[in-house]
Amino acid sequence: MFAKIVRWCFRRPKPVFAVVTIAVVLGVSQFSRIQVDTDPENMLPRDEPVRLRHDQVKEEFGIYDFIVVGVVREGSPQGVFQAETLNRVYRITERIKKIDGVISREIIAPSTKDNIRQGGPGTVVFEWLMAGPIETAVQAERIRDEALDNPMFRGTMVSGDGKALAIYVPIQRKDMSYRISREIQAIIDEFSGEEEYYITGLPVAEDTFGVEMFKQMAVSAPLAGAIIFLLMLLFFKSVRLIISPMLLAVATVLITMGLLIGFGLPVHIMSSMIPIFLMPIAVLDSVHILSEFFDQYRIRHNKRDALLATIEELFSPMLFTSLTSAVGFFSLSFSPIPPVQTFGIFVAIGVMLAWALTMTFIPAYIGALSDNALRKMKKGSSKEDRSGPHGAIDVVLKGVRTFSLQRAKLILSFVVAVILVSIYGISQIRVNDNPIRWFTENHRIRIADRVLNEHFAGTYTAYLVLEAENGKDVFKRPDMLNYIQQLQRYLEKQGQVGKSTSLTDVVKKVYMELMGGEEEYFTVPETKQAVSQCLISYENSHKPDDLWHMATPDYDKVNLWIQLNSGDNKDMSQVVAQASNFMRTHKPPYKFESYWAGLTYINMVWQDKMVVGMLKNFLGSFIIVFFMMTFLFRSPYRGLISMVPLTVTILCIYGLLGIVGKDYDMPVAVLSALTLGLSIDFAIHFIQRAREIHAAHPGWERASRFLFQGPGRAIVRNALVIAVGFLPLLVAPLIPYRTVGFFMFAIMLVSSIATLIILPAIITLIPDAVFAGEKKKFVCNCGYCVVMAIAAAAAVGYVLRGYTFAGWDITVFAAIGVIAVMAGICAAAARRKFCITKKEDQ
């Protein structure tokens, strides 16, 4: 039937072009409806308990996401505490208050914070830390001393060394942070002084990343496209020929993106990567077809025959390479993370679309070309056979063939060694992510992050909420406040927490000032009434609401503000573990429940989910791909062998990550799907062609000569085009792009080497494993059926599990059911000698 479709397309190029054009136009027409979503928080579904809790904590304690504006003045002993610098900070703060989207009453800055201090014998003073512009160095010094004396400010708003201070700018919504940070920058630019200004904070990092990601997409995808185009031009020497894969790739990307937008789905950071994933896949498909077509055309001199022969040979490998890629990506839809689901599903759709277009658009394109043009192209592509890049490839391939046939054992032992090293490397993999690290070292956000975290106790915040079981006023009790303080000191000692602030700190500060300001009174007073009276005294300040960031008015919940100087997941999860460890080993005076909130924590949660989810997806799709390979090659052994290059590639790449010490982060996790989908392709082509050639030219030694010509060349060509095409990504300003570039390069390099060296070596040692079908009665014995059955059962179970349609019990039953049915069919088939009969017919 497919042959019919191909022939139809070949005969009627115009309608095909028209349909593709209409689809592209329809796709592009959707682009205006684009909704962009750059918020990593949306990696978790909106109704995810962690997120609901995060929102509830923010609401309950009046907490907002904030941008951190750091002011640093090195070089003079007074640091930032000089009248001119403080006055600029004052004016900048006043201007920031007016920015749309800023919660001005919650800004933390010297001029917005109230302080409590001694005002002569028996007197306490509540006053703004910096009520207005100042004139003298003495005033500046006073502000410094008072700020450093206040545990709420030291390490948070002012650095211990007095060189830096920070303005915390709360914002209404995170997706405003890029715009607001630009506006703040514009204000800062109007002032000039000795001090340096830095803008950072997770919301800025996340939103800026989103913005730059989209910008990068507009640069990187076309750039990769252009380089691929040039490389293909080098190989095929004909613009007219290679324009078709490029058109196909562009059409695939445009239609897929149009579809995604048309469905009303927001384009998340993840989905913005779709074009760059689809492009190589789409190009690879059509290059295979064109390569083969020209080989055939050289023999047959008739484009119709050549095309049909090409399709006949390539139909099933093409279908299977596409299906495996699609499966790899589709498995992402099992992930608990909505943007990853969208990404996986639409890349899978795009892959299948690329396949469909390859089967229709390319024949139509060839149909539209005149024989004259084709002959010219043929000349072009055959002329350089002995010289230029093709000559070089052929020489290399020849060497590779000789090597892999003669040194098979050596190669396999080497592979085993590599696998062992890789497994060691994988065991060293560190799962970790940090949105700030998505920027390169020299990005202004990275610099700001580094500088500010050197000066302050940390710009990454998490909130630990304690909720008393017995309700009201529990957190006014001195023993409870002391317990909280112990927890804080414990956390601060472990190394990840730079500083923590709690209700206890407020009580101690107020108590000390009320008692005359002596250090010995920096403690929690002895009775609950005394605590209450300290607190109500504090409520006489200019900003009594500041208390409600740390406790509820009923004092049944408190919120600890935890500052970390690293946004790394691993650090956050350590802090979480430390806190629960403390609470487990130290019995509190009153029972309470505890939970976390804050962006740093949220990031940790989704990234953990993602990584674990990815691993599950990956194992699942590995099994499905194995099942498909077993089915395609009609033998579990061939199926297994075809998995070898893929397995080696994956082990190698991830082993390398572990050994080099690169974190296993979000981009790396997502790329596992790509690795799986792309690295099986060469093996499919290689084995399929090996079997066909072997059938025509029996004897492995002989067959391998042919195999290392056309098919070998196609593999090398493809690998080169993609690997080199994505190299520019290695210098992209965003780290995830570099990761993609590295992966494309590594996948192509390792999987082509694995395919061209390891597979021949295996075949040399056990040729039967691959060619058995032609010689021996191998096909329908029970081993095959059982392996197939288990693979199918695992696949079914995996799918059920993935969508959580069923719990493990049902999954297990379903899997057992599938095995039973398959085994039954197998037994029946074996008894009827169905397969053997068929074999004997051959």
Added chain:
Amino acid sequence: MIGMLIVGYAQGIAGARAEMGADEIARKAYNTAYYEGDDGRATVEMTLTDRQERTRKRKFQILRYDIKDGGRQKYYVYFREPADVREMVYMVWKHVGSDDDRWLYLPALDLVRRIAASDKRSSFVGSDFTYEDISGRSVDLDSHELVSSEGGKYLLKNTPKDPDLVEFSYYLVSIDKETMMPVKAEYFDAQGEKYREINALEVKEIQGHPTIIRQRADDLAAGSHTIVEFSDIEYDVGISEDIFTERYLRRAPRRWLDY
């Protein structure tokens, strides 16, 4: 003292209203709000409600003694609730032309502290009223402008003479022509946005004095509000001046508080 939680001015003598200038209106309203009678007392219940509708209550008694109408004055605020702060005392000696003296007595710490503040705009025990709302903002601190006198009310625009000392750029006050009682105050920030509002919800005549018995302050930016209700209001009870001393902070003057 009743209605003292309203910013206000001017003495309560009616008459000759049409000819009154803005300064005079301000002064009369100030006196009506803060200086009725020679002394006074009341029980006050304050309900603080935040944006999340969480409420807290405070209950205290106020004793007031006027040394001179429109001039020096003394306040004694004795806390009854919440239980944790029972017997806490807040005392003020209000001066003219110099900073007030303020004391706080914390029984649980057995501690008397003078409280100094660079300004009077800090919160009164966490409510949406400021210290200045309690004891009155002196008429001399602002320049006054009569914006309108329609609908039975004077509308005064008050602009601070020293803008650095306050967080508002100006505020509007509506004054009832009949009673000369300020019934509404609205505060505007540097951007000209209203961020704060105080309203008299109920005014009654007690012993011949117009008296606010319920009023509400709103912090529009924070979304919180505070309602105060006065009861047991009494004027000219004969409170003696000597109870407004440090000595009586630790030993509450039962005579004036138990009623």
